[in-house]
Amino acid sequence: MPFARLGRALALILLALTPPAHAQSIEDFYRGKTITMLIGGSVGVSYDFVGRAVAAHMGKHIPGNPGFVVENMPGATGLIMTNTLYNRSKRDGTVIGMPNTNVIFEPTLKLLSREGGAVQFDLEKFIWMGTPVQEPQIMMVARSAPATTLEQMKTTKIIFGSSGVGADNYTLPQVANRIWGARNEIVLGYKSPTDIFLALERGEVQGVSAALSTLLINRSEWIRENKVALLMQFGAERARELPDTPTAIELAPNDEAREMLKFIAAKFALARPFVLPPGTPPDRVRALREAYEATLRDPGFLADAKRIGFEVTPIDGDTMTRMIHDIQTTPAPTIERLRAIINP
Numbered sequence: 001m002p003f004a005r006l007g008r009a010l011a012l013i014l015l016a017l018t019p020p021a022h023a024q025s026i027e028d029f030y031r032g033k034t035i036t037m038l039i040g041g042s043v044g045v046s047y048d049f050v051g052r053a054v055a056a057h058m059g060k061h062i063p064g065n066p067g068f069v070v071e072n073m074p075g076a077t078g079l080i081m082t083n084t085l086y087n088r089s090k091r092d093g094t095v096i097g098m099p100n101t102n103v104i105f106e107p108t109l110k111l112l113s114r115e116g117g118a119v120q121f122d123l124e125k126f127i128w129m130g131t132p133v134q135e136p137q138i139m140m141v142a143r144s145a146p147a148t149t150l151e152q153m154k155t156t157k158i159i160f161g162s163s164g165v166g167a168d169n170y171t172l173p174q175v176a177n178r179i180w181g182a183r184n185e186i187v188l189g190y191k192s193p194t195d196i197f198l199a200l201e202r203g204e205v206q207g208v209s210a211a212l213s214t215l216l217i218n219r220s221e222w223i224r225e226n227k228v229a230l231l232m233q234f235g236a237e238r239a240r241e242l243p244d245t246p247t248a249i250e251l252a253p254n255d256e257a258r259e260m261l262k263f264i265a266a267k268f269a270l271a272r273p274f275v276l277p278p279g280t281p282p283d284r285v286r287a288l289r290e291a292y293e294a295t296l297r298d299p300g301f302l303a304d305a306k307r308i309g310f311e312v313t314p315i316d317g318d319t320m321t322r323m324i325h326d327i328q329t330t331p332a333p334t335i336e337r338l339r340a341i342i343n344p
Contacts, residue, residue: 026287030064033094037070038085040078040100042192046213048072049308050132050272051098054292057301061291066094078103079118086121089277093284096129097275101267102166104327108335111166111342124328127276127285128320129292132305134313135212135271136235137168138242139176140228145206148229150251153182160186161196161205169196171342172209172234175248175264178341179257194218211271212239216309236265240311260338266327270320289317 037055041047048070055068073081078100085097105111107119141148147156153176162170165188173184187205190196193214199205212233215222222228230245238247249265252258274292276285295301296314305312315323 025063026283027063029093029284030062030066030287033064033066035059035062035066035068035093036089036095037068038081038089038095038097039070039072040074040081040098040103041072042074043072044194045192046211046217046308046310047098047100047272049217050213050305050310053301053304053308054132054274054295056304057298058291058295061294061298062287076118079106083118083120085275085277086126091277091279093276093280093288095277096288097277099273099275101270101273102168104270104273104324105267106166108327108330109339109342111171111339122278123324124321125278126324127278127280128317128324129274129276129289130317130320131270131273131315132296132312133213133271133310134235134269134315135310136233136239136247136265136268137172137209138212138215138233138245139172139207139209139231140215140222141207141231142200143227143229144203145229150176150180150182150231153184153231154180155183157183157185158207159205160184160207160209161190161199162186162188163190163192163196164188168211168234169193169209173207174342175261176231179253179261180251209234212241213308213310216241220309234261234264235268236262256337259334260341263327263330263334263338266323269315270323273320 039051059068082099082103089095147153160173176182193210196208232248233245234248249261
């Protein structure tokens with residue numbers, strides 16, 4: 001064979017044996033990398049605790065053992081972080097988001113931006129990893145308040161503290177007003193649930209709605225010492241920690257109200273969602289989902305969960321994806337009735 005032809009043949013053989021440059025293994029890609037965990041909430045609240053617990057343990061379950069850095073991005077009840085994740089974050093598997101659950105309802109209910117103008121994302125294009133916990137929101141009032149039962153609140157005004165229109169601590173007292181005829185007055189402007197807790201202790205407000213884990217982490221003595229009356233929990237079923245506190249669904253005055261409360265309850269099943277931006281490479285999505293699921297079984301993570309006061313009750317990414325689709329395709333009449341209740 002002439003030398004030129006022989007050279008070309010050897011070159012072709014070498015080319016065939018050389019892997020393409022983009023066929024980088026997961027381990028090679030993540031080795032030495034840092035993954036950014038974006039949390040759509042403030043430091044020191046339950047979102048932050050859960051996100052940081054996952055970040056503390058997940059890296060060791062990813063091939064290449066990347067480091068993690070947590071970046072809190074509060075503002076607009078999670079919309080700022082979610083818009084950033086969708087539009088400006090890297091899509092290479094080095095950014096994970098933890099949006100506020102209010103964001104999940106925003107494209108349909110439009111509570112944070114009224115007509116949805118601040119929504120710059122498509123929920124169904126995100127890649128959902130799952131949630132490690134399902135938890136209700138608890139509506140409570142101080143024992144010193146002028147009304148301590150739902151029936152009494154129909155004739156007596158209670159002042160609730162809230163971080164802003166569209167936040168759960170605004171929406172749920174408003175739901176109580178419209179469904180049960182309560183006379184709640186909602187004071188806006190508190191920066192975080194812990195600020196509202198302090199306001200209740202100072203007597204500035206008399207009631208608050210808060211996530212169960214936030215209550216247990218920050219003010220568990222309120223329950224132990226009977227300092228608050230627990231009116232109801234907004235969730236699909238009673239939390240194990242509060243077996244004597246009824247769900248809002250149980251207290252629904254009619255079938256129409258019951259259906260709307262079931263819709264609201266779906267949100268609290270997705271209590272602490274983790275998500276990847278669209279376009280993340282499929283092999284890295286698989287690796288991150290597997291690592292996330294392994295983290296939820298990790299003894300160190302489970303010990304941290306127990307320490308900070310939440311029970312691991314996960315929903316996987318595929319189930320969450322179906323739930324997001326169901327929320328997005330809820331019939332318009334149900335959405336409009338709920339919007340009318342929340343936005344009088």
